[in-house]
Amino acid sequence: xxxTLTGSERDRFVAALxxxxxxxxxxxxxxxxxxxxxxxxxxxxxxPMAIAFPRRTEDVVEIVRRCADDGIAIVPSGGRxxxxxxxxxxxxxxxxxxxxxxxxxxxDTRALTLxxxxxxxxxxxxxxxxxxxxxxxxxxxSKGSSQIGGNIATNAGGVKVIRYGxxxxxxxxLEVVTANGDVLELGGALEKNNTGFDLRQLFIGSxxxxxxxxxxxxxxxxxxxxxxxxxxxxxDLAGVLRLFDAARVGPFVISAFEFFTDRCFARLARHRxxxxxxxxxxxxxxxxxxxxxxxxxxxxWLESLFERDLILDGTLAQSxxxxxxxWELREGISESLSATGMPHKNDIALPIxxxxxxxxxxxxxxxxxWPRFEICLxxxxxxxxxxxxxxxxxxxxxxxxxxxxxxxxxxxxxxVRKHHGSISAEHGVGLLKKDFLGYSRxxxxxxMLRAIxxxxxxxxxxxxxxxx
Amino acid sequence: xxxTLTGSERDRFVAALxxxxxxxxxxxxxxxxxxxxxxxxxxxxxxPMAIAFPRRTEDVVEIVRRCADDGIAIVPSGGRxxxxxxxxxxxxxxxxxxxxxxxxxxxDTRALTLxxxxxxxxxxxxxxxxxxxxxxxxxxxSKGSSQIGGNIATNAGGVKVIRYGxxxxxxxxLEVVTANGDVLELGGALEKNNTGFDLRQLFIGSxxxxxxxxxxxxxxxxxxxxxxxxxxxxxDLAGVLRLFDAARVGPFVISAFEFFTDRCFARLARHRxxxxxxxxxxxxxxxxxxxxxxxxxxxxWLESLFERDLILDGTLAQSxxxxxxxWELREGISESLSATGMPHKNDIALPIxxxxxxxxxxxxxxxxxWPRFEICLxxxxxxxxxxxxxxxxxxxxxxxxxxxxxxxxxxxxxxVRKHHGSISAEHGVGLLKKDFLGYSRxxxxxxMLRAIxxxxxxxxxxxxxxxx
Numbered sequence: 001x002x003x004t005l006t007g008s009e010r011d012r013f014v015a016a017l018x019x020x021x022x023x024x025x026x027x028x029x030x031x032x033x034x035x036x037x038x039x040x041x042x043x044x045x046x047x048p049m050a051i052a053f054p055r056r057t058e059d060v061v062e063i064v065r066r067c068a069d070d071g072i073a074i075v076p077s078g079g080r081x082x083x084x085x086x087x088x089x090x091x092x093x094x095x096x097x098x099x100x101x102x103x104x105x106x107x108d109t110r111a112l113t114l115x116x117x118x119x120x121x122x123x124x125x126x127x128x129x130x131x132x133x134x135x136x137x138x139x140x141x142s143k144g145s146s147q148i149g150g151n152i153a154t155n156a157g158g159v160k161v162i163r164y165g166x167x168x169x170x171x172x173x174l175e176v177v178t179a180n181g182d183v184l185e186l187g188g189a190l191e192k193n194n195t196g197f198d199l200r201q202l203f204i205g206s207x208x209x210x211x212x213x214x215x216x217x218x219x220x221x222x223x224x225x226x227x228x229x230x231x232x233x234x235x236d237l238a239g240v241l242r243l244f245d246a247a248r249v250g251p252f253v254i255s256a257f258e259f260f261t262d263r264c265f266a267r268l269a270r271h272r273x274x275x276x277x278x279x280x281x282x283x284x285x286x287x288x289x290x291x292x293x294x295x296x297x298x299x300x301w302l303e304s305l306f307e308r309d310l311i312l313d314g315t316l317a318q319s320x321x322x323x324x325x326x327w328e329l330r331e332g333i334s335e336s337l338s339a340t341g342m343p344h345k346n347d348i349a350l351p352i353x354x355x356x357x358x359x360x361x362x363x364x365x366x367x368x369x370w371p372r373f374e375i376c377l378x379x380x381x382x383x384x385x386x387x388x389x390x391x392x393x394x395x396x397x398x399x400x401x402x403x404x405x406x407x408x409x410x411x412x413x414x415x416v417r418k419h420h421g422s423i424s425a426e427h428g429v430g431l432l433k434k435d436f437l438g439y440s441r442x443x444x445x446x447x448m449l450r451a452i453x454x455x456x457x458x459x460x461x462x463x464x465x466x467x468x
Numbered sequence: 469x470x471x472t473l474t475g476s477e478r479d480r481f482v483a484a485l486x487x488x489x490x491x492x493x494x495x496x497x498x499x500x501x502x503x504x505x506x507x508x509x510x511x512x513x514x515x516p517m518a519i520a521f522p523r524r525t526e527d528v529v530e531i532v533r534r535c536a537d538d539g540i541a542i543v544p545s546g547g548r549x550x551x552x553x554x555x556x557x558x559x560x561x562x563x564x565x566x567x568x569x570x571x572x573x574x575x576d577t578r579a580l581t582l583x584x585x586x587x588x589x590x591x592x593x594x595x596x597x598x599x600x601x602x603x604x605x606x607x608x609x610s611k612g613s614s615q616i617g618g619n620i621a622t623n624a625g626g627v628k629v630i631r632y633g634x635x636x637x638x639x640x641x642l643e644v645v646t647a648n649g650d651v652l653e654l655g656g657a658l659e660k661n662n663t664g665f666d667l668r669q670l671f672i673g674s675x676x677x678x679x680x681x682x683x684x685x686x687x688x689x690x691x692x693x694x695x696x697x698x699x700x701x702x703x704d705l706a707g708v709l710r711l712f713d714a715a716r717v718g719p720f721v722i723s724a725f726e727f728f729t730d731r732c733f734a735r736l737a738r739h740r741x742x743x744x745x746x747x748x749x750x751x752x753x754x755x756x757x758x759x760x761x762x763x764x765x766x767x768x769w770l771e772s773l774f775e776r777d778l779i780l781d782g783t784l785a786q787s788x789x790x791x792x793x794x795w796e797l798r799e800g801i802s803e804s805l806s807a808t809g810m811p812h813k814n815d816i817a818l819p820i821x822x823x824x825x826x827x828x829x830x831x832x833x834x835x836x837x838w839p840r841f842e843i844c845l846x847x848x849x850x851x852x853x854x855x856x857x858x859x860x861x862x863x864x865x866x867x868x869x870x871x872x873x874x875x876x877x878x879x880x881x882x883x884v885r886k887h888h889g890s891i892s893a894e895h896g897v898g899l900l901k902k903d904f905l906g907y908s909r910x911x912x913x914x915x916m917l918r919a920i921x922x923x924x925x926x927x928x929x930x931x932x933x934x935x936x
Binding site: 108109110111112113133154155157161162165166168169178182183184185186188189190191192193194195196197198199201202204205206210222241244245248249293294349350351352353380383384385420421422423424425426427428429433437440441442444445448449451452454455456467468 | 576577578579580581601622623625629630633634636637646650651652653654656657658659660661662663664665666667669670672673674678690709712713716717761762817818819820821848851852853888889890891892893894895896897901905908909910912913916917919920922923924935936
């Protein structure tokens with residue numbers, strides 16, 4: 001079991017660690033403790049004992065062994081852009097930041113692979129690949145800060161999942177330091193390797209609770225050709241789904257199918273002074289991005305949507321600038337909700353077949369129980385992922401709102417369970433969702449998760465209290 | 469621990485099981501024991517105690533609980549097309565065949581999902597999807613017999629991996645019966661579900677040693693458009709790889725990049741009386757299948773290969789019939805090797821960057837140590853996967869050949885380890901490769917595999933002796 005050190009014990013531990021991995025590689029500065037002890041959730045007060053900045057895998061091994069000897073809990077830390085508290089250190093843990101481990105190997109254009117240290121920033125990986133006409137297709141709003149190791153530890157999603165899948169599909173090899181200080185090289189640079197259980201996949205998405213990811217061999221893909229961006233107005237969620245059906249058989253490859261409601265747009269318009277490029281106002285909007293090899297066929301498909309009454313209005317961007325402007329309508333939502341009020345966020349997934357029924361039932365529950373709450377819905381409909389934002393009424397005290405939001409979460413998660421959905425589609429569990437895990441995992445599954453945690457980390461050294 | 473029953477104990481067990489899951493659901497017929505006790509390896513003598521044919525997941529639960537009570541080992545069994553002995557029952561085990569569990573749900577064309585029982589045959593899944601213009605893109609030679617559950621348990625590969633990845637990318641949800649009889653519903657029909665360790669991925673590829681897969685929600689994709697098939701002659705393996713580089717940046721999506729040597733072709737020509745459609749003879753041939761949206765661009769690319777001296781000869785199939793004929797050159801190899809001699813098979817993977825060096829070193833070792841062995845090389849070069857077939861010299865006794873082959877395997881696996889490859893790319897480990905597992909997994913990894921096995925199956929009930 002891990003424990004909290006006294007002040008003098010901490011000083012001795014820090015001094016010994018500095019001797020091993022370098023003076024500048026360990027910080028106890030209050031600013032650093034505050035910064036590296038939290039992630040984007042900002043719900044928990046940070047209180048780490050110190051921050052370690054290893055440069056090499058061997059440093060991480062040394063850190064883990066010392067922590068194991070002294071019973072000190074470790075919080076692995078990447079770009080700290082997580083939204084579930086997975087990188088929060090609030091109980092005297094040692095934070096192990098990978099930010100100085102950011103070496104990138106040469107891009108292998110034949111095998112389409114790239115070796116990266118865990119601390120490499122996602123956008124830096126993209127920039128490193130770009131001159132070669134290839135990319136690592138994991139792409140989301142926080143890519144300027146998020147790190148490869150954190151992406152892998154949380155199995156990050158994003159806007160391109162409908163085309164490329166989640167992070168776990170784009171990792172061939174993984175270097176992991178285990179709780180007893182072993183370095184595992186899992187999978188290497190191989191696409192195919194059926195030699196026993198895939199430990200690599202077990203570590204991906206385990207949020208730092210089973211091992212510390214120190215490096216990876218990333219699988220790359222060619223940069224897609226020209227992407228067309230379209231925006232549509234449809235009357236309701238059923239209309240969104242009918243449009244999705246039409247897009248599924250359209251003359252193109254879908255790279256994003258995103259939706260948002262008029263409530264989201266109203267707050268975006270207020271915050272960023274943007275206007276809607278469609279003439280027909282509606283309650284539901286869809287952004288579609290496609291790779292079309294035949295522009296004429298794309299235009300005919302668009303015309304057919306009007307003829308088939310599948311859309312109220314629609315537009316196809318005629319330039320890269322127009323395409324970016326349409327994307328801003330979708331990508332500016334999250335910031336605009338926070339700028340114009342206080343959102344309580346959830347990130348859920350439903351089987352697409354049940355989305356319409358789920359949202360109807362959710363509306364009914366809120367209308368009855370919490371009629372003053374405004375729900376702002378947006379998300380990656382194409383893969384069943386809804387971001388549900390409940391906005392605090394301006395005249396309601398924060399504490400009262402949070403108490404109600406806790407109740408409404410439980411009501412929503414009941415509906416999620418009923419429809420066989422997930423309480424956390426892409427954000428993970430961390431600290432924020434762990435009380436609700438039972439809505440998505442059965443008692444037998446939870447027992448198996450705990451058993452695996454005990455097997456791989458019997459002393460509870462790695463990110464204790466997260467997920468389980 | 470499991471044990472072997474006496475004759476009367478066996479009779480009592482079978483009678484009790486019949487009462488529970490039906491008279492016709494348990495067989496002790498010698499023909500059935502011989503058939504269901506082996507897979508395609510044909511190396512081990514089958515000796516199961518009985519064969520159970522459950523129809524429902526509840527039957528499997530009942531079987532597992534009774535076996536757990538009586539200490540009887542279970543061998544989960546699908547289409548038995550495995551090539552590593554993973555479905556062999558040679559030590560009095562109860563074989564649990566899923567072949568009567570073959571229900572398929574409705575194709576969800578919106579979500580692109582399909583629910584299938586484990587015993588559904590791969591080709592039946594393809595046929596079920598075809599009218600909807602979608603498919604499950606797991607495709608290989610034994611698809612007429614192999615079952616979904618076995619594909620998932622072995623993480624099957626095949627000729628389309630370069631485009632679609634392995635089976636593990638095409639399974640959204642998994643129903644598994646655990647060693648203590650719990651039924652886990654993992655992942656549901658969700659693309660996104662980050663709620664703790666991905667147990668689904670842990671079961672995929674575990675060869676029936678951690679749980680019995682009884683059903684799955686498969687992820688589907690649209691059937692690709694027209695596929696063009698090309699055949700090339702190149703001077704050597706380096707030439708194969710240079711051609712691969714050119715294909716990587718060609719005006720198309722690659723759906724297969726396969727290679728074979730003249731030795732493979734000579735045996736194919738002998739067995740099936742086929743002729744080579746290229747005029748220039750060579751030692752190395754490449755079959756390329758692509759989805760090209762611009763036929764003119766494809767033809768110009770082909771011309772440029774001649775101009776750049778990247779190929780000795782090449783042809784583009786002008787009809788579907790010609791395309792099938794080119795594919796027969798590749799897909800007929802395995803059968804032709806067995807028909808014209810006795811092949812000793814290996815299925816290895818290397819990082820593509822090391823393929824050329826590996827094959828040179830392999831040739832040198834064989835020339836020096838086993839000069840009379842003919843090596844027939846073919847495989848899915850695009851994902852680093854080589855099928856290495858060592859042919860028995862006609863005048864060498866079988867026992868002598870097998871003894872030498874065992875030595876040459878060890879020498880080859882040393883080279884595989886040196887180049888960070890895998891001793892089993894897609895066939896798995898089963899019984900046949902378990903002695904060599906240490907060439908691809910470190911002692912720390914092996915210990916972790918064993919610990920996970922102990923955690924999920926403490927009594928060693930499920931497929932004991934396989935992998936580990």
